[in-house]
Amino acid sequence: TMLRKCQPRGGPPxxxxxxxxxxxxxxxARRAAQSQPDVKDTPDEPWAFQAREFLRKKMxxxxxxxxxxxxxxxxxxxxxxxxxxxxxxxxxxxxxxVAEGLAVVRREGIRGTNQAKAAKRGQWSEGGGAHTIxxxxxxxxxxxxxxxxxxxxxxxxxIEHVRDGSVVRALLLPDYYLVTVMLSGVKCPxxxxxxxxxxxxxxxxxxxxxxxxxxxxxxxxxxxLESCPNQIIxxxxxxxxxxxxxxxxxxxxxxxxxxxMAVYTQGAExxxxxxxxxxxxxxxxxxxxxxxxxxxxxxxxxFVAKVMQVVNADAIVVKLNSGEYKTIHLxxxxxxxxxxxxxxxxxxxxxxxxxxxxxxGPVPAFPERTCATVTIGGINIAEAxxxxxLATVIRYRQDDDQRSSHYDELLAAEARAIKNxxxxxxxxxVPIHRVADISGETQKAKQxxxxxxxxxxxxxxxxxxxxxxxxxxxxxxxTCLITFLLAGIECPRGSRNIPGGIAEPFSEEAxxxxxxxxxxxxxxxxxxxxxxxxxxxxxxxxxxxxxxxALVENSLSKVHFTAxxxxxxxxxxxxxxxxxxxxxxxxxxxxxxxxxxxxQVSEEKERVANYxxxxxxxxxxxxxxxxxxxxxxxxxxxxxxTMRAELASHPPVEGAFSAHRGDHCIAKFADGEWYRARVExxxxxxxxxxxxxxxxxxxxxxxxxxxxxxPSFSTRTLPSQATEYAFAFIQVPQDEDARxxxxxxxxxDIQNTQCLLNVEYPGATxxxxxxxxxxxxxxxxxxxxxxxxxxxxxxxxxxxxKMVTEYLNGQESAKSARLNIWRYGDFRADDAEEFGxxx
Numbered sequence: 001t002m003l004r005k006c007q008p009r010g011g012p013p014x015x016x017x018x019x020x021x022x023x024x025x026x027x028x029a030r031r032a033a034q035s036q037p038d039v040k041d042t043p044d045e046p047w048a049f050q051a052r053e054f055l056r057k058k059m060x061x062x063x064x065x066x067x068x069x070x071x072x073x074x075x076x077x078x079x080x081x082x083x084x085x086x087x088x089x090x091x092x093x094x095x096x097x098v099a100e101g102l103a104v105v106r107r108e109g110i111r112g113t114n115q116a117k118a119a120k121r122g123q124w125s126e127g128g129g130a131h132t133i134x135x136x137x138x139x140x141x142x143x144x145x146x147x148x149x150x151x152x153x154x155x156x157x158x159i160e161h162v163r164d165g166s167v168v169r170a171l172l173l174p175d176y177y178l179v180t181v182m183l184s185g186v187k188c189p190x191x192x193x194x195x196x197x198x199x200x201x202x203x204x205x206x207x208x209x210x211x212x213x214x215x216x217x218x219x220x221x222x223x224x225l226e227s228c229p230n231q232i233i234x235x236x237x238x239x240x241x242x243x244x245x246x247x248x249x250x251x252x253x254x255x256x257x258x259x260x261m262a263v264y265t266q267g268a269e270x271x272x273x274x275x276x277x278x279x280x281x282x283x284x285x286x287x288x289x290x291x292x293x294x295x296x297x298x299x300x301x302x303f304v305a306k307v308m309q310v311v312n313a314d315a316i317v318v319k320l321n322s323g324e325y326k327t328i329h330l331x332x333x334x335x336x337x338x339x340x341x342x343x344x345x346x347x348x349x350x351x352x353x354x355x356x357x358x359x360x361g362p363v364p365a366f367p368e369r370t371c372a373t374v375t376i377g378g379i380n381i382a383e384a385x386x387x388x389x390l391a392t393v394i395r396y397r398q399d400d401d402q403r404s405s406h407y408d409e410l411l412a413a414e415a416r417a418i419k420n421x422x423x424x425x426x427x428x429x430v431p432i433h434r435v436a437d438i439s440g441e442t443q444k445a446k447q448x449x450x451x452x453x454x455x456x457x458x459x460x461x462x463x464x465x466x467x468x469x470x471x472x473x474x475x476x477x478x479t480c481l482i483t484f485l486l487a488g489i490e491c492p493r494g495s496r497n498i499p500g501g502i503a504e505p506f507s508e509e510a511x512x513x514x515x516x517x518x519x520x521x522x523x524x525x526x527x528x529x530x531x532x533x534x535x536x537x538x539x540x541x542x543x544x545x546x547x548x549x550a551l552v553e554n555s556l557s558k559v560h561f562t563a564x565x566x567x568x569x570x571x572x573x574x575x576x577x578x579x580x581x582x583x584x585x586x587x588x589x590x591x592x593x594x595x596x597x598x599x600q601v602s603e604e605k606e607r608v609a610n611y612x613x614x615x616x617x618x619x620x621x622x623x624x625x626x627x628x629x630x631x632x633x634x635x636x637x638x639x640x641x642t643m644r645a646e647l648a649s650h651p652p653v654e655g656a657f658s659a660h661r662g663d664h665c666i667a668k669f670a671d672g673e674w675y676r677a678r679v680e681x682x683x684x685x686x687x688x689x690x691x692x693x694x695x696x697x698x699x700x701x702x703x704x705x706x707x708x709x710x711p712s713f714s715t716r717t718l719p720s721q722a723t724e725y726a727f728a729f730i731q732v733p734q735d736e737d738a739r740x741x742x743x744x745x746x747x748x749d750i751q752n753t754q755c756l757l758n759v760e761y762p763g764a765t766x767x768x769x770x771x772x773x774x775x776x777x778x779x780x781x782x783x784x785x786x787x788x789x790x791x792x793x794x795x796x797x798x799x800x801x802k803m804v805t806e807y808l809n810g811q812e813s814a815k816s817a818r819l820n821i822w823r824y825g826d827f828r829a830d831d832a833e834e835f836g837x838x839x
Contacts, residue, residue: 012210020094021069021078025051025103026123029136041138046129047122051102056158059083059093060218101125134176144228146177152265154222154238162217164190165208165253166245168237170223183245184226184234185264185271186254187398188212189285204284208253216244227263234260249274252284257398261408262415268408292402309519313391314382316374319516330382331371331404335391373406380406387413389423436480438534439472445534448478452527452536459661460484460525460540462518467494468510468551471518471540473525477660483535487528488563488572489548491556492586506585510556517550518542524662528566539568544765552576553764555585571762607799611756611772617722618696619747623732623739623790624766626696626722630754636694636721640675643713647674652707659688659703664715667692668705676709676720696722727781728760728768729800729807731791738821742789749773750780760800770803786810788819 026048032039063085070078084090097103099115101122117124140146160178161169165188170181188209189202222238237244245264248254249271256275261268279286305318308325313335317327374381383406385391393410396403404410418425438444452458452475463481464472469491473484492507518540527538540547546568551557552575559572566572580587613630620626628636647666657665659679667677667690681689685703692699693715733739756772771780784790785807792807815822 012206017077018066018068018081019076019078020081020097020103022106023094023098023103024106025097028052029134031138041136043136044133047102047132049134050122050132051097054097054100054102055093056218058096064093065090137175137177140177140179143179143231143233147225147228147233150225152224152226154224157221157223159216159219159221159237162209162213164188164205165212165248168212168216170221170237172223179233181223181225181233181235181237182260183248183254184236185256185261185268186245186249187257188248188254204253207284208248211248211251211253212244215239215241215247224265226265227260229260234263236264236266246270246274250277252278252281252286255285255398258395258407258411262411268412272408289401308516313385326370328374329369329371330385331373332394332396332407332410333382333386333391333404334394335385371402371404373404380409382406383409383413386410387417387422389417389421389425392424434479435474438480439483440534442532442534445482445530445536448480448482449527449530449536451478455527455662457524457526457541457662460523462521462523465511465515465519467491467507468514468556469548470535471514473523477662484525484540485531485535485537486548486551487537487539488560488566488568489551489557490560491551506556509585510551513551513554513556514547517545518547523547539566546571546764548572549575549764553579555579555582555587558586571764574762607760607803609758611758613754613774614757615754616750616752616771619743619751621739621743623730623743623746624724624726625746625750626724627755627757628694628721628723632718632721635718639713639718640694643676643710644674646710646712647707655704657703657706657708659685659706664693664709665690665706666709666713667699667701667707669699674707676713676715677706679706692722693720694722696724724766725757725769725771726763726766727784727790728770729793729795729803730781730785731793733790733821735821738789741820742784745784745787745789746780749783755780760803761795761797782807782810786814788814788817788822791821 026045027042028048029044030042032041059081062083064081064083065085065088066079066081067088068077068079072078080088081093082088082090083093094103098105099121101116101119101124104123116122120126123129156173157170158173159168160171163169163180166183166186167188168181169178171178189205191199191201191205191209193199216237216239219239223235224238225233225235227234243266245254245266249256254275256271261271264271278284279289279291282289303320305320305326305328307316308319309317311317311327314330314333315327316330317325319325382391382404386393393407393414394403417423421427436444438448455477458475459477460473460475462471463474466472466483469486469489471484471486473482474480475482491510492504494503494507494511521542523540523542525538525540527536529537531537548557548563549568549571552559552572559576563569563572579585580590583590614627615630615633616625616627618626643666652666659665659682661679661682663679665677665679666674669675669692675692676694677690677692679688680691680698683689687700688703688706689698689700690706691697732742750771750773754774756774756777758770758772759767760770761768772778773780781790785792792804792811794808795801795804814820815826818825821827
């Protein structure tokens with residue numbers, strides 16, 4: 001018996017069953033109906049399966065022609081079938097079956113019987129054919145164990161039945177297991193069974209079934225059994241012509257399903273790509289599909305932005321290149337609800353429309369949300385959160401397409417986190433993190449003030465920016481929140497701080513400047529005092545930048561008279577003078593007040609050359625250097641000698657010191673001696689970054705090489721002896737090779753030597769000085785200029801013009817001789833930034 005399909009025209013073709021007339025082959029095994037438990041399964045008749053296999057291999061997928069000889073009253077048709085589609089001159093299938101001894105003739109007219117008998121083929125062979133009867137297994141006692149025992153290795157199989165496009169009945173070889181297999185990762189439209197027993201196909205269900213049947217039914221395939229959740233065997237069917245799972249998706253006959261996607265072994269991204277292709281072409285199931293980001297321009301779908309604020313674990317505020325601020329939510333994750341410049345790549349996955357309260361009933365309204373995949377350095381932030389157990393993946397309805405473009409990776413990361421018991425999935429008790437908020441608590445602030453004053457520079461994290469000069473800080477060492485006011489400046493006040501609610505000009509710009517520079521970043525603060533409301537007043541530093549000075553330099557604040565008693569007074573006044581001359585922002589309408597009386601303007605003061613002897617101990621890659629005063633050198637030697645003697649008699653316990661950023665300690669250097677140091681960063685107990693406060697060099701050491709600094713040798717006994725300086729009147733090349741040449745020259749000339757130093761003017765981070773060799777009195781910086789290793793930075797102060805002129809003359813001679821950075825001429829004239837230089 002054969003089932004014949006005609007050529008498809010506009011849908012699945014009709015079927016027609018043809019029975020070979022005048023021959024009889026053995027009957028195949030049949031399973032007893034489950035409703036009749038007393039009836040046993042019927043096994044194969046001898047040579048029945050071999051006869052079926054002979055016809056299957058000869059005819060499946062080929063075109064045939066047939067003649068109908070008899071049609072019964074029940075509608076069953078008997079006839080002859082021939083290979084080929086034109087006439088009956090092709091191979092007669094019935095005769096071929098008889099010639100192989102796989103069928104017997106009912107009446108004369110069919111040739112081949114004598115030939116089969118003579119050759120003892122098939123049913124005419126000796127032994128009766130008992131060995132041809134299969135041991136069919138219709139059920140598996142433990143399906144999960146059976147699937148696991150195969151270790152996801154391909155198994156040879158024959159597809160016996162196609163229930164729908166994604167569910168088949170397969171005969172596993174060579175053990176003859178008859179199993180139902182559902183394709184992993186996809187689902188096709190199905191046939192719904194009605195109450196009367198009839199089946200109603202979903203849209204494209206019949207087409208999907210025919211698509212799978214025409215390619216797999218009774219074909220030799222390989223199946224990878226991948227998982228068995230809830231007694232459902234999931235697998236991937238591999239045909240020599242391709243993977244049916246991917247083909248179904250590509251042609252729009254199936255959709256991806258998340259619950260089985262995780263077990264798919266051939267690459268989930270291939271399935272998503274195939275589904276995406278069908279969606280873009282709008283074929284079949286996707287004919288009415290509209291992409292979540294269809295209305296967005298390409299520049300709005302994917303862009304690079306600067307992170308300004310982390311709102312919570314799944315939302316960030318970024319600054320676009322246009323200066324606009326935008327809130328971005330990480331796609332498809334749900335975090336626990338708790339509360340350096342970083343640039344990230346943003347790819348918008350979908351925009352969840354705003355919902356009005358009337359539409360959602362008792363559910364509160366939500367604003368529009370831009371949900372995106374955010375990456376930095378190739379790392380998906382959402383995936384990293386989930387893998388550490390700090391968030392979970394949102395589950396969607398199957399028809400909800402608004403999800404992350406990397407949804408499968410998120411599911412896989414969550415599965416790993418659950419398996420390893422990370423974060424939210426840990427069975428351990430969640431540690432309690434207590435933070436004391438002393439903002440506005442005057443009594444508590446008074447108690448904390450002495451500790452913060454004695455600590456010097458303390459580590460903090462900026463939690464919130466109220467205005468340009470008012471911030472909320474988290475102090476990790478003290479585990480408290482404080483309100484912090486910047487000292488020494490007077491910033492424009494916002495509307496909330498002024499009666500009537502009208503903000504002063506540039507208050508908003510000052511607040512945005514402070515936010516962009518310090519919000520949610522690690523900073524260092526020096527607390528000097530507090531006001532009546534319990535707010536602490538002091539100085540805030542981030543990466544060597546004093547925030548008060550930065551606000552003044554950018555014309556967003558004025559110097560307050562209280563700055564006069566500060567160590568930063570001259571730096572603030574210099575920055576204010578420079579900003580005032582630019583007449584920018586708050587100084588835009590500034591008019592210098594004329595003197596009350598006419599007086600003769602005093603001439604500009606002369607440059608004061610007060611050179612003192614210093615010992616240069618360290619040169620940095622940025623051409624800064626650290627030096628010790630020769631006058632206090634004997635004090636340092638005495639302190640080090642005494643300290644080492646005490647440590648020799650009472651050696652510190654190895655590993656007893658717990659390093660924290662900002663702590664003063666002693667560190668064992670490579671020479672085996674102990675030196676005073678300050679902890680700058682703690683990566684791990686094996687990697688602690690320390691700064692040797694008396695010599696200016698830095699090193700990464702293990703915590704076992706650190707110990708507590710005895711109080712008798714602290715910075716109160718003898719201040720840090722290494723002071724940072726930079727060369728005055730010179731500009732360091734931005735090109736790395738040129739800068740390295742200059743640094744090498746300075747290291748060769750002055751490191752570990754005694755020189756003469758004179759402070760010329762203050763800088764943003766350290767004093768700028770001129771340095772002379774102690775013997776020849778030659779200017780070190782001028783020598784670098786004359787050798788063409790650095791450029792000259794001009795100054796406007798009249799009392800420095802003589803020095804500036806001398807440096808410029810040296811630069812001209814280096815340019816004329818085409819030395820080092822000038823070997824290709826004056827590159828500055830072309831603004832050749834691609835070479836690493838700028839004015």
